[in-house]
């Protein structure tokens with residue numbers, strides 16, 4: 106280290122220690138409650154006396170210096186912890202994403218009916234919803250580290266069962282096992298990262314977990330694309346490869362420490378001190394240790410009472426409100442339709458003119474990549490603009506782009522091509538396909554597809570014919586059942602209609618991902634990892650993750666039915682309205698948690714829900730976090 110920088114370090118460290126001493130002194134004088142107390146509307150900028158101006162600017166300097174100091178010495182170990190934990194996020198994304206490509210091969214090789222395909226896809230999500238709830242209990246009793254080890258062990262076993270599955274029943278068992286791992290990992294990893302990160306990096310590091318989720322989804326689509334050429338057993342590699350990150354995480358966590366907060370809660374104070382010094386490098390940990398310990402003691406007094414944690418949470422107003430906000434965020438994340446856009450992305454791109462069916466599997470990758478790319482933007486923004494602004498901006502953009510998507514589908518439906526040929530075949534007698542006179546109703550009927558010819562100026566010779574039950578890539582009979590003929594200006598459109606308005610839909614899709622991915626994608630996970638006090642953290646995260654998986658299950662399972670009943674534009678207008686509802690909910694209820702210590706955040710929920718956010722202005726944040734001695738000033 107150069108002399109200059111070590112001098113710098115030295116002075117910053119002395120300043121920090123000095124500030125620590127001052128805080129400690131105030132604490133010793135019995136003012137400790139002020140760290141937590143200034144939560145309510147009693148403090149605002151006007152309450153600061155006139156002569157506070159100079160104090161404030163000195164305060165700003167001190168604050169900057171302190172921030173700089175913290176940033177300069179954040180030990181690399183914190184990043185190692187976050188990266189190994191976020192492998193859980195990667196597996197979340199990989200295992201939910203890989204199945205769509207694997208299914209294309211599986212349904213052919215195992216002769217899967219539509220029902221079996223649906224069961225194999227949704228069983229994992231349903232198992233995740235249940236195990237996320239159980240994860241709350243496991244986290245509280247055994248700790249975060251054991252739960253992450255357990256999840257990676259389950260992922261490994263699930264991957265092995267899936268890759269070796271001799272029949273569809275064993276496949277189902279494998280998918281259920283993977284779902285159990287998903288539920289536990291999805292609720293534990295954000296909590297572990299939040300509890301081990303320093304406050305100024307917490308949002309960013311927890312958001313990295315969602316970056317890993319979307320990275321897992323993107324990797325899954327690449328692996329799907331690569332192994333789709335391996336017609337025989339390609340799916341075994343797709344499903345089995347998840348074992349690699351799972352084993353890596355398991356081995357890594359054998360050497361990584363437990364969350365210091367959980368250790369203090371369990372009374373393992375010496376061990377907690379050791380872990381804190383390890384993860385904070387050469388920083389002074391006394392202050393952080395005392396603050397965690399004090400808040401646990403206070404929590405025990407405050408939230409007293411007996412009974413299961415969920416009951417105590419529901420009967421104690423601040424945690425009840427936090428739970429409502431956390432679950433609401435997760436519900437609106439899924440109701441904004443992310444997973445329908447993820448599944449439907451390839452079809453949307455097909456509509457925009459990419460006709461090659463073989464490309465479909467790669468096209469899903471484009472959507473996944475866009476989601477990943479914009480989540481990266483979220484990692485950059487979260488500590489700059491804060492959680493609240495980022496989430497609000499994201500959901501309003503999501504709402505508008507969903508409307509644009511809907512308008513694109515509406516325009517396509519209004520200008521849908523007519524059916525001009527009505528070929529007869531004995532099988533048509535019982536088919537619904539010959540009743541459709543336009544492409545739109547033909548496309549919405551899962552039993553039919555649109556077969557047509559096209560030259561550079563027009564579409565002609567179109568018919569609505571039954572789909573081949575073994576493969577939706579061609580028709581059951583006629584021109585579009587013949588792969589050779591399909592190559593020469595004859596096209597088979599299943600699940601979409603050719604349209605000249607596809608660019609509107611495509612624009613809507615890109616804008617949707619650009620708005621959703623930085624905010625509504627990661628923030629529900631990030632915010633949930635910070636809004637509950639320690640005693641309620643595992644249960645709160647278990648409930649909110651359970652809500653996320655439940656709505657994921659409901660939305661993806663009902664999407665095709667909703668589209669059939671309301672048409673595609675109806676479905677996307679519905680998701681857009683739900684996102685608007687989500688905007689009002691977030692506007693009224695979500696406080697800013699950026700930069701606060703986990704121990705302080707509980708006080709943000711002291712107010713009635715719709716007024717919550719007024720209680721979270723940054724000025725008070727600084728009063729309460731850094732200048733305990735000045736809180737008295739702020740309070741006068």
Ligand SMILES: O[C@H]1[C@H](O)[C@@H](O)[C@H](O)[C@@H](O)[C@H]1O
Pocket residue numbers: 315318319322438443444447476625626627653657
């Ligand atoms: O935050 C994640 C992310 O946005 C994923 O792309 C999505 O598939 C998940 O359902 C969601 O929870």
